[in-house]
C-alpha cells in the first residue's frame with residue numbers, strides 16, 4: 001500500500017464536497033469514500049478538515065466493530 005508523504009500540508013482545503021474549511025488530516029481517499037464522505041477523487045489521498053475527520057473516525061470506528069462482530 002502506498003503511503004502518502006507526511007509532509008505538512010499548507011493551506012489545503014477539505015476535500016469533502018461542499019466543505020471549504022482548512023484541511024487538517026490527509027487520509028486515503030478510498031477509506032474516506034467508504035466512510036460515506038463524498039470526495040472528488042477517491043484515488044488520491046483526501047484532505048479532511050477537523051469536523052470531517054471527526055465524522056470519518058466515528059464511522060470507521062463503527063465499521064471496525066461490525067467487522068469484529070461478523071467474525
Ligand SMILES: [Zn+2]
Pocket residue numbers: 014015016019020021048049050051052
Ligand atoms: Zn470538511
